[in-house]
Amino acid sequence: MLQTTTHSAVAVSAAPTVPPSEKTGRTARARRRSNPAVRRERRAGLAMAAPAALLLILFLIIPVLLAFGLSFSNARLISPNPPRLVGIDNFLRAFSDPVFLRSTLNTFVFAAVVVPVQAGLGLLLAVLVNQKIRGVTAFRVIFFIPVVTSIVVVSILWKFMYQPDGLINSFIDSITFGAWQGTAWLNDPNTALGAIIVLSIWQAVGFHMLIWLSGLQTIPEELYEAARMDGASSWQQFANVTWPGLRSTMVFVLVTITIAALGLFVQIDVMTQGGPVNSTSTLVYQAVRKGYREQEIGYGAAISLIFFVLVLIVSVVQRYLTRDKED
Amino acid sequence: MKRRSLPVMVSLCAASALALTACGQAGQGGGSGDGPIELTMWTHSAGNPAELEVYDKIITDFNASQDEYEVVEEAFPQGAYNDAITAAAAANDLPCLLDMDGPIMPNWAWAGYIQPLDLPASITDELLPTAVGTYQDEIYSAGYWDAALSIFARKSVLDANGIRIPTVDEPWTIDEFDAALATLQSAGYATPLDIGAEDTGEWWSYAYSPMLQSAGGDEIDRDSMLSADGALNGPEAVDFFTWFQNAFKKGWTSSAGTIGNQEFVDDEVALSYTGVWNALASIEAVGDDLLILPPPDFGTGPKIGGGSWQWGISSSCNSPEGARAYLEFSFKDEYLAEFADKQIVIPATAGAEAQSLHFKEGGDLRPFVELSQKFALARPETPAYPVISSTFEKAAKDIMNGADVQSTLDGAVQEIDANIESNDGYGF
Numbered sequence: 001m002l003q004t005t006t007h008s009a010v011a012v013s014a015a016p017t018v019p020p021s022e023k024t025g026r027t028a029r030a031r032r033r034s035n036p037a038v039r040r041e042r043r044a045g046l047a048m049a050a051p052a053a054l055l056l057i058l059f060l061i062i063p064v065l066l067a068f069g070l071s072f073s074n075a076r077l078i079s080p081n082p083p084r085l086v087g088i089d090n091f092l093r094a095f096s097d098p099v100f101l102r103s104t105l106n107t108f109v110f111a112a113v114v115v116p117v118q119a120g121l122g123l124l125l126a127v128l129v130n131q132k133i134r135g136v137t138a139f140r141v142i143f144f145i146p147v148v149t150s151i152v153v154v155s156i157l158w159k160f161m162y163q164p165d166g167l168i169n170s171f172i173d174s175i176t177f178g179a180w181q182g183t184a185w186l187n188d189p190n191t192a193l194g195a196i197i198v199l200s201i202w203q204a205v206g207f208h209m210l211i212w213l214s215g216l217q218t219i220p221e222e223l224y225e226a227a228r229m230d231g232a233s234s235w236q237q238f239a240n241v242t243w244p245g246l247r248s249t250m251v252f253v254l255v256t257i258t259i260a261a262l263g264l265f266v267q268i269d270v271m272t273q274g275g276p277v278n279s280t281s282t283l284v285y286q287a288v289r290k291g292y293r294e295q296e297i298g299y300g301a302a303i304s305l306i307f308f309v310l311v312l313i314v315s316v317v318q319r320y321l322t323r324d325k326e327d
Numbered sequence: 328m329k330r331r332s333l334p335v336m337v338s339l340c341a342a343s344a345l346a347l348t349a350c351g352q353a354g355q356g357g358g359s360g361d362g363p364i365e366l367t368m369w370t371h372s373a374g375n376p377a378e379l380e381v382y383d384k385i386i387t388d389f390n391a392s393q394d395e396y397e398v399v400e401e402a403f404p405q406g407a408y409n410d411a412i413t414a415a416a417a418a419n420d421l422p423c424l425l426d427m428d429g430p431i432m433p434n435w436a437w438a439g440y441i442q443p444l445d446l447p448a449s450i451t452d453e454l455l456p457t458a459v460g461t462y463q464d465e466i467y468s469a470g471y472w473d474a475a476l477s478i479f480a481r482k483s484v485l486d487a488n489g490i491r492i493p494t495v496d497e498p499w500t501i502d503e504f505d506a507a508l509a510t511l512q513s514a515g516y517a518t519p520l521d522i523g524a525e526d527t528g529e530w531w532s533y534a535y536s537p538m539l540q541s542a543g544g545d546e547i548d549r550d551s552m553l554s555a556d557g558a559l560n561g562p563e564a565v566d567f568f569t570w571f572q573n574a575f576k577k578g579w580t581s582s583a584g585t586i587g588n589q590e591f592v593d594d595e596v597a598l599s600y601t602g603v604w605n606a607l608a609s610i611e612a613v614g615d616d617l618l619i620l621p622p623p624d625f626g627t628g629p630k631i632g633g634g635s636w637q638w639g640i641s642s643s644c645n646s647p648e649g650a651r652a653y654l655e656f657s658f659k660d661e662y663l664a665e666f667a668d669k670q671i672v673i674p675a676t677a678g679a680e681a682q683s684l685h686f687k688e689g690g691d692l693r694p695f696v697e698l699s700q701k702f703a704l705a706r707p708e709t710p711a712y713p714v715i716s717s718t719f720e721k722a723a724k725d726i727m728n729g730a731d732v733q734s735t736l737d738g739a740v741q742e743i744d745a746n747i748e749s750n751d752g753y754g755f
Contacts, residue, residue: 074749078413078438081751093745098738164583187582187728273527275721276728277735294714296746 064308070301077295090302100303102278103286104310106193110200110282111261111314118201118208118261119253123246125205126212127238140213144206151203155270158199162186162271186272189279196267196280204260208253215249216242251322258318262311283307363390363397364646366653367422370400371408371636377669384665385657392656396649398424416440421641423650427468428529429634430706430716432460436467437710437754441639443467445651450658457633457703458675463754469654470637471663472672475699476534477631478620479591479599479609485618488514495621495697501570504623508579511597517578521596524575524582524727531720532706533632534600535571540704542567542625546719547743552709552755555743559719560736567625568723568732575727582727603695607671610691619694621702633703635672673699710753714746 071090075083094100129140146154161167162185169182185195219242227237265284268274274281274289283303291300368386372378379402386398401422403411409431415421416438427435435441443465444451451459451469460468485492490507493499499507511519523534536546544564547555558564574580584590591599592612599609600622610617621629638657640650663679666672667686673695674680685692706712722739726732747753 076750078416078434078440079750080437080439164581184583189728273721273724275724277725277730289717294717294746296749299749 067301075298103281114261122208125209147206219245368424369422373402423644433462434710442642468637468639498621499623520580521599522580532716537630541630
C-alpha cells in the first residue's frame with residue numbers, strides 16, 4: 001500500500017515534465033519500423049490488461065449500469081414479486097425523506113471540514129518530518145501507524161475512548177483539574193459528527209503526510225540554496241519555493257481526500273449507526289441501510305446514483321478550480 | 328516459456344473455476360450413486376461450542392442410525408449468518424436444512440426460501456407455542472428451545488431499600504418500578520438499571536418492543552399487518568417512549584457499559600434486564616441472593632419477547648424427506664434437555680423440561696419457564712419484520728438520545744408504511 005501511494009504521487013508530480021509530443025512521436029516511429037513486433041507487443045499488452053479490464057467491467061461498469069436501471073424500479077433484494085418500473089418515484093422519495101436530506105448535509109459538512117484540515121495537517125506533519133534531524137524516521141512511522149491499522153479496529157477503540165468514562169473524558173478531567181467535564185461524545189447529536197471528524201482525520205492524516213513528503217522530496221535542494229542566497233526567510237522559502245513545487249501533489253491530495261471523505265461509511269457503521277437522531281448518517285450509510293439492510297435495493301440504488309452525480313459534480317468543480325492556468 | 332504461459336494460465340483458471348463451482352453447489356450434493364444422500368445443514372452457531380457440541384452429537388447419532396441420508400453441518404458466525412443465507416438464496420444455493428431467528432421466518436417464507444415444515448403434529452403440538460414458527464396458517468419452522476428475558480436483582484438489595492419483591496401474579500406496576508429506581512439511585516447506584524441499551528441490532532426490538540406492547544402499543548397493527556399507524560405512534564406508544572427517554576435522562580439507566588451482565592455481577596447496577604442465557608453466570612456470582620423477576624407491567628400486564636432460533640427446510644432442498652427425517656429424529660427430549668442445560672435456554676417440551684437439570688420443577692432456572700409460559704409474545708409474524716425491526720431500533724435510539732417522541736414515532740410509522748406499500752402489502 002505504501003509503495004503504491006508513493007508511485008502514484010510521483011507519477012502525478014512527474015507527468016507534466018514529459019513533453020507529450022515526444023512520447024507519441026516515438027511510438028509512431030516504432031510502429032513504422034517493426035510492425036509484427038509491435039503487433040505482438042500490443043497483443044501481449046491486451047492480454048495483460050485483460051484480467052484487470054474484466055474485473056473492472058464485472059465489478060464496476062456492470063454494477064453502475066445495474067444501479068442505474070434499478071433506481072427506476074421498485075426492485076427488492078428478497079421478494080417473490082417481480083420488480084416493476086416506477087419512474088422517478090425513488091428520486092422523489094429521496095428528496096422528501098428527511099433522513100436522506102440530513103445525510104446529504106452531514107456528508108458535505110464532514111467533507112468541508114476534513115478536506116482542508118486533513119490536507120493542512122498532513123502538510124504540516126510532512127514539513128516537520130522532512131527535517132534532517134536524528135530520529136525523524138521514528139516520527140514518520142508513528143504518524144503512519146494509524147493508516148495501516150484497520151479502520152474498523154480504530155473505530156472500535158475510539159468508541160471506547162469517547163465513552164462518558166473513557167480515556168478522552170478522563171484526560172479532559174485531569175488536565176482541567178476537574179473544572180470541565182466531558183460528555184458522552186457519541187450520544188450527543190451536537191458532538192457526534194465532530195467526534196467522528198477528529199478520529200477520521202487522526203486515522204488518515206499519516207497517509208497524506210506521506211504523499212506531501214514525497215512531493216517535498218522532489219523539490220531540488222538548489223532552489224532552496226538559491227533562495228537562501230537571495231536572503232529569503234523560512235516563510236518566504238515555503239511560500240515561493242515549496243508551495244509552487246507542491247502544486248501537482250496538492251491537486252492529488254485534495255482529490256483523494258475529497259473522494260474518501262464523501263464516501264464516509266465504516267466509522268458510522270461501527271460507532272453510531274447514523275445516530276444519534278440522524279446526526280451522523282451519511283449518504284453511503286443511508287444507501288446501505290435502505291438498499292441492503294432494509295432490502296429496498298431500488299431505493300438504495302437511487303441514493304447511490306444521486307451520490308454518484310454529487311461526487312462527479314464536486315470532482316469536476318475541483319478539477320476546474322485547480323486546473324493548470326498556463327494550459 | 329513466454330509462449331507457453333498463457334495457455335497454462337487459462338487452463339489453470341478454468342480448472343480452478345470448475346473446482347469452485349463444484350464446491351459452490353452446496354444444496355445439490357450427492358444422491359446419484361450408491362452412497363447416502365447428502366443433506367447440507369447451516370447453523371448460526373459458530374463460536375458457540377456448547378451448542379455445536381449437541382448438534383454434533385445429534386448428527387452423529389442420526390447418520391449412524393440409518394444409511395439413506397448423511398447430514399453435513401456447516402457453522403457460520405451469527406453476525407454474518409443472515410447475509411450468507413440471503414446471498415446463497417440469490418445464487419440458488421441454499422442448504423437443505425437451515426436455522427433462522429424466529430421473527431425473520433415469515434420474510435423467508437414469503438420470499439420462497441423455505442417450504443412448509445410438514446412435521447407430524449405429534450411433534451409440533453408438544454412444543455412451546457413460541458418455539459413453532461407459523462406464517463399464513465402454515466408451520467414453517469420449529470425450535471428446540473425458547474429464550475426469555477427477566478429482571479435480575481439481589482434480594483438483599485431490595486430488602487435493604489424496602490422494595491417489594493414482585494411475583495408473576497403481582498408484578499411491579501410502572502409507578503412502583505419508577506419508585507424503586509429512584510430509591511436505588513439515591514441509595515448509591517449511579518445507574519440502578521442495566522437495560523442493555525449498549526447492544527445493537529435485533530436486541531432492540533426483542534427487548535423493548537414487549538415493553539411497548541405491555542403499555543398497549545405495538546410495532547404494527549397485527550389485525551391487518553398493513554400499517555403501523557396508531558400502534559407505533561398512538562398515545563400508549565408515546566407514553567411508553569416518554570418513559571423510556573426519561574429513564575435515560577434521569578440516569579436510571581444508560582447506553583454506556585458493556586454488552587452482557589457483568590455490571591450486575593460486579594454490583595454496579597442493582598437491576599438488570601437481561602436474558603436466561605446470562606443466568607448461570609449470575610447464579611454462580613450471586614448465589615441464593617439472586618432473584619429472577621418478571622419485567623414491570625406498563626399497563627396491560629408484563630410481556631417478554633418469544634421466538635428464538637428455529638429450524639426450517641429450504642425450498643430448493645434435494646431431499647425434503649431426508650431433511651424431515653433428520654428433524655423428526657432430532658426432536659427428542661434428551662437432546663432438547665441437553666441444549667437447555669448446555670446453552671442455558673428454556674427447553675421446548677415438557678418432557679425435556681423434566682429431564683433438564685436447571686429447568687425442571689424446582690430447578691434453579693425454573694422461574695424462566697413460568698415467565699415464558701405466562702408472558703411470551705411473538706414479534707409480528709409478517710415479512711415486513713426486518714424493516715420494522717430496523718426502523719424500531721433507529722427510532723428508539725433517537726428517542727433515547729433526546730429526539731422528540733411523537734415526531735420520531737410518526738416518522739418511523741411513515742417509513743414502515745411506505746415499505747409495506749412498496750411491497751404491495753407483503754401478501755396481506
